[in-house]
Amino acid sequence: xxxxxxxxxxxxxxxxxxxxxxxxxxxxxxxxxxxxxxxxxxxxxxxxxxxxxxxxxxxxxxxxxxxxxxxxxxxxxxxxxxxxxxxxxxxxxxxxxxxxxxxxxxxxxxxxxxxxxxxxxxxxxxxxxxxxxxxxxxxxxxxxxxxxxxxxxxxxxxxxxxxxxxxxxxxxxxxxxxxxxxxxxxxxxxxxxxxxxxxxxxxxxxxxxxxxxxxxxxxxxxxxxxxxxxxxxxxxxxxxxxxxxxxxxxxxxxxxxxxxxxxxxxxxxxxxxxxxxxxxxxxxxxxx
Amino acid sequence: xxxxxxxxxxxxxxxxxxxxxxxxxxxxxxxxxxxxxxxxxxxxxxxxxxxxxxxxxxxxxxxxxxxxxxxxxxxxxxxxxxxxxxxxxxxxxxxxxxxxxxxxxxxxxxxxxxxxxxxxxxxxxxxxxxxxxxxxxxxxxxxxxxxxxxxxxxxxxxxxxxxxxxxxxxxxxxxxxxxxxxxxxxxxxxxxxxxxxxxxxxxxxxxxxxxxxxxxxxxxxxxxxxxxxxxxxxxxxxxxxxxxxxxx
Numbered sequence: 001x002x003x004x005x006x007x008x009x010x011x012x013x014x015x016x017x018x019x020x021x022x023x024x025x026x027x028x029x030x031x032x033x034x035x036x037x038x039x040x041x042x043x044x045x046x047x048x049x050x051x052x053x054x055x056x057x058x059x060x061x062x063x064x065x066x067x068x069x070x071x072x073x074x075x076x077x078x079x080x081x082x083x084x085x086x087x088x089x090x091x092x093x094x095x096x097x098x099x100x101x102x103x104x105x106x107x108x109x110x111x112x113x114x115x116x117x118x119x120x121x122x123x124x125x126x127x128x129x130x131x132x133x134x135x136x137x138x139x140x141x142x143x144x145x146x147x148x149x150x151x152x153x154x155x156x157x158x159x160x161x162x163x164x165x166x167x168x169x170x171x172x173x174x175x176x177x178x179x180x181x182x183x184x185x186x187x188x189x190x191x192x193x194x195x196x197x198x199x200x201x202x203x204x205x206x207x208x209x210x211x212x213x214x215x216x217x218x219x220x221x222x223x224x225x226x227x228x229x230x231x232x233x234x235x236x237x238x239x240x241x242x243x244x245x246x247x248x249x250x251x252x253x254x255x256x257x258x259x260x261x262x263x264x265x266x267x268x269x270x271x272x273x274x275x276x277x278x279x280x281x282x283x284x285x286x287x288x
Numbered sequence: 289x290x291x292x293x294x295x296x297x298x299x300x301x302x303x304x305x306x307x308x309x310x311x312x313x314x315x316x317x318x319x320x321x322x323x324x325x326x327x328x329x330x331x332x333x334x335x336x337x338x339x340x341x342x343x344x345x346x347x348x349x350x351x352x353x354x355x356x357x358x359x360x361x362x363x364x365x366x367x368x369x370x371x372x373x374x375x376x377x378x379x380x381x382x383x384x385x386x387x388x389x390x391x392x393x394x395x396x397x398x399x400x401x402x403x404x405x406x407x408x409x410x411x412x413x414x415x416x417x418x419x420x421x422x423x424x425x426x427x428x429x430x431x432x433x434x435x436x437x438x439x440x441x442x443x444x445x446x447x448x449x450x451x452x453x454x455x456x457x458x459x460x461x462x463x464x465x466x467x468x469x470x471x472x473x474x475x476x477x478x479x480x481x482x483x484x485x486x487x488x489x490x491x492x493x494x495x496x497x498x499x500x501x502x503x504x505x506x507x508x509x510x511x512x513x514x515x516x517x518x519x520x521x522x523x524x525x526x527x528x529x530x531x532x533x534x535x536x
Contacts, residue, residue: 186378186437189339190392190444191368200391204382 063251070243070252077239078259084157084225084235089218091161096168101198103169104176117169124166130227133159137231156228164221171213175206212275219267223260236260291350292317292448292479293338298347298357300330300337300503307333308344309503315448315481320474322490322511323483325500326526331483332375334500335450338481339372352447368396371441371449375456377433379425379440385412386421389440397444404443411439415469431462438469442478449473451482455489487515487530499523 011019048054102110102117124132136159141150149155179202187197229238236259240252293315300308308330315321323331336342338349340356340363349357356366379388389411390404399407412418415435425433434454441449451470455463467489474480474493484490490497490511497514499507499522507520518524 182374182376182378183380185341186372186374186380188364189341189367189370189372190440191364191396192392193364196395200395201380205380208382 060248061250061254063249066247066249067251067255070240071255073239073243074236074252074255074259077234077236078256080153080233080235081222081225081260082263084153084160084228085218085222088157088161088164088225089221091157092164092168092221095161095165096172099165099169100172100176103173104198106194121166121169124163125170127163129160129163129224130230132163133227133230135159136162137228152231152233153228156225156231156233160221160225160228164217164224168214168217171210171217172206175210176202178209179205209278212271212278215267215271215274219264219271222264222267226260290317290352291315292352293481294350294353295338296348296350298337298349299345300333300342301345307503308337310347311504312347313498313505315479316495317479318477319479319495320493321481322494322497323481323500324485324487324490324497324514324526329500330503331500332452333503335372335452335481335483338448339370339450340366341372364396368444369447371444371446373434373437373441373449373451373454375453377425377430377437377457379433379437381425384422384424385417385428385436388425388436389443392440393443408439408443411443412436415439415472429462430458431465434458434462434466435469438466438473442473447479449478449480451480451484453483453485455484455486485530487527491515499526501526 051057099117099121102113103121105114133156137152137155140148140155140158176198183201183205184197187201188194192200226235226237229235229241232238234242236256240256243252244250291314293313295311295313297310297312298308299306299310311330311334313321313334323334325331333342337344343359344357347357348355351366351369355361379385380391383391386405386408389408390399390401393399393404393407394401409418409421412421417432417435417439420428420432420436425436428436434457438451438454454470455466458466463486467486470480470482470489471493482493494511496508497511498505499514499518499520501522507514507518507523513519514523515527518527
């Protein structure tokens with residue numbers, strides 16, 4: 001729609017002046033940023049390196065040789081965390097969607113389930129994850145039920161899925177509620193049933209809207225799978241713990257932390273970008 | 289002539305505020321009934337009640353002789369026979385123009401994808417929108433979006449088309465492209481009820497014009513009678529204000 005930029009155009013002298021001024025402002029700001037960064041980070045580094053215990057800390061936390069030695073066991077443990085995250089993530093998605101739909105439905109036949117879904121979300125969102133892991137991990141085997149596995153990895157996953165389903169259900173539900181009622185009115189006036197309206201009109205828009213917070217929860221999920229180590233699952237945290245308690249050198253913890261960060265930092269960056277794009281899209285909608 | 293729509297003595301209130309008061313209306317087949325009146329006079333509520341988006345407090349509504357205000361009626365079946373176009377278009381932003389139009393024919397009428405797409409493309413072509421079929425609604429101008437919304441309703445071959453101030457959210461220069469579709473549909477013989485502030489347009493399409501005030505029809509008749517020779521002082525006053533606003 002905009003006109004073609006005239007190729008014969010050359011900036012006016014006023015514009016050249018303005019560009020020069022802008023360049024000098026940004027140069028000054030870059031200098032200030034560099035000086036302040038050097039000061040702050042340099043001070044931190046000096047405090048760290050000159051602290052009386054630094055030599056001991058270096059040996060017990062940052063022993064590169066020992067770190068290399070334990071690396072295979074920690075990364076094998078991390079593989080458990082990743083499996084738990086993806087399998088659990090899938091189950092969480094399915095259960096959370098069901099809960100969110102139950103909580104937003106108006107069907108009278110589903111009234112008891114709506115009530116149960118609300119109670120479920122209240123309980124599992126309100127109780128600390130670590131307690132749920134302990135209760136499921138030690139409580140369920142004590143019931144001696146037939147057919148229920150007492151495998152700690154399985155029980156740990158169940159506990160994480162129970163808690164995260166409640167969180168994710170609320171995120172999806174907020175997405176559903178954020179779709180303007182006029183969309184529903186348009187769909188219903190075309191003769192779509194309330195189920196079809198949810199399936200084809202409301203849910204696709206709602207899910208798209210909540211992708212950034214869901215990604216955020218996915219990052220937390222990966223970190224929180226480390227908590228199942230309290231049941232004795234040999235995940236990355238537990239593997240590090242075993243090594244550390246054997247030698248009283250804590251480098252394995254640092255190795256585990258770095259490995260987690262290597263996965264979560266790119267994921268968080270990606271999430272931030274998704275959120276920014278979502279926000280930009282919304283502000284564009286607002287301008288129309 | 290048979291009446292497609294028959295409304296007798298309906299009443300509707302929202303929290304103690306009476307919005308429709310003992311209102312009756314008949315709409316014969318192949319005619320256009322135009323509702324005029326100030327904002328808040330009950331035009332939109334009337335249309336939403338006909339479409340069962342609101343439930344009425346008293347009175348009866350009949351569509352082709354069947355009482356649709358019966359609480360036991362299948363609402364989805366009724367809405368299948370009614371088309372509704374809104375002031376704010378309400379296109380589905382996550383679907384392309386073509387998908388917006390084919391959704392209901394496929395899911396409601398059970399047509400297959402090819403059948404629904406062929407019919408939708410024919411309609412798009414007829415109203416000069418064929419090149420927009422694969423675009424998303426936010427890429428379209430307001431006028432184009434509203435034309436797509438009209439096509440979306442018409443694709444279901446409704447018995448009755450309800451148009452709720454379909455040009456009120458549009459730039460004045462885009463109004464005409466939307467109204468010309470409505471004129472075409474009228475000459476096809478579509479039965480319709482429309483609320484509008486476009487008095488010139490009302491004169492062109494209306495078989496009957498109804499002036500609403502505080503939830504009741506104060507004056508009704510042909511466009512020539514109601515718009516150009518109003519008898520009721522309230523109608524006269526309303527038209528005078530519209531005239532001052534430059535819309536007549």
